[in-house]
Amino acid sequence: MVLKLSLYDKIIPYSISYQLSVTLPIENRLLSLTKNGMKTLIVVAHPELTNSNVNKKWVDELNQYPDKFTIHQLYQVYPDEKIDKEKEQKLIEAHDKLILQFPMYWFNCPPLLKKWLDVVFTYGWAYGSKGNMLKDKKVALGISAGISEEDFAVYNTPGCNIFDQLTSPFKATFTYTKSDYRSYFAFFDANEPTVEKLESKAKEYVNFILSL
Numbered sequence: 001m002v003l004k005l006s007l008y009d010k011i012i013p014y015s016i017s018y019q020l021s022v023t024l025p026i027e028n029r030l031l032s033l034t035k036n037g038m039k040t041l042i043v044v045a046h047p048e049l050t051n052s053n054v055n056k057k058w059v060d061e062l063n064q065y066p067d068k069f070t071i072h073q074l075y076q077v078y079p080d081e082k083i084d085k086e087k088e089q090k091l092i093e094a095h096d097k098l099i100l101q102f103p104m105y106w107f108n109c110p111p112l113l114k115k116w117l118d119v120v121f122t123y124g125w126a127y128g129s130k131g132n133m134l135k136d137k138k139v140a141l142g143i144s145a146g147i148s149e150e151d152f153a154v155y156n157t158p159g160c161n162i163f164d165q166l167t168s169p170f171k172a173t174f175t176y177t178k179s180d181y182r183s184y185f186a187f188f189d190a191n192e193p194t195v196e197k198l199e200s201k202a203k204e205y206v207n208f209i210l211s212l
């Protein structure tokens with residue numbers, strides 16, 4: 001049985017025992033909900049995905065499981081960077097897990113992802129006395145970094161891992177929104193990866209997300 005609903009009309013109930021297809025206005029594509037629950041939303045923020053090795057491979061791998069993942073490429077959907085707050089909020093509401101995937105740029109995320117957080121995570125929706133749409137949602141990061149893990153370790157201080165520190169604004173954000181923050185999956189030394197490493201890490205990444 002297939003039912004068409006606009007995401008603008010209603011929030012989809014979590015437990016649905018039959019296959020349900022929902023037309024997503026944002027990209028006009030189908031979102032399948034199965035008896036196993038809602039899909040995972042992967043928000044990908046890579047300014048040049050066509051020139052990417054790691055993030056492109058991750059997207060290709062995730063695309064092999066269309067019943068499990070919705071890939072949402074910010075730089076492709078918003079080339080003008082004019083983010084539609086309502087559409088993004090509905091998209092997040094329709095998923096029970098959220099992954100933010102990006103290459104590390106100057107020890108931070110690319111700017112469109114930061115803008116996306118600023119625009120979408122609003123008072124009354126993400127936080128505040130009535131803002132609970134991210135509450136208990138499982139959230140994690142998928143990050144590629146050009147520097148090797150050993151080179152990052154130079155910046156560690158006693159008892160403090162530099163990568164944990166760099167990702168701490170995300171941890172704080174998702175603690176603030178009462179989400180279920182599940183840390184990150186990282187691909188270090190990402191500038192000239194071997195095919196073998198790309199293959200094995202892509203599978204690890206998918207397993208990491210599925211295990212959340």
Ligand SMILES: Cc1cc2nc3c(=O)[nH]c(=O)nc-3n(C[C@H](O)[C@H](O)[C@H](O)COP(=O)(O)O)c2cc1C
Binds near residue numbers: 051103104106146190
């Ligand atoms: C503007 C810019 C800034 C970067 N800053 C960092 C950085 O701070 N730390 C790091 O490890 N890699 C840095 N890199 C390297 C990227 O993280 C790396 O090229 C990317 O993760 C590789 O993934 P991809 O194959 O999906 O593009 C930077 C790259 C660019 C273009």
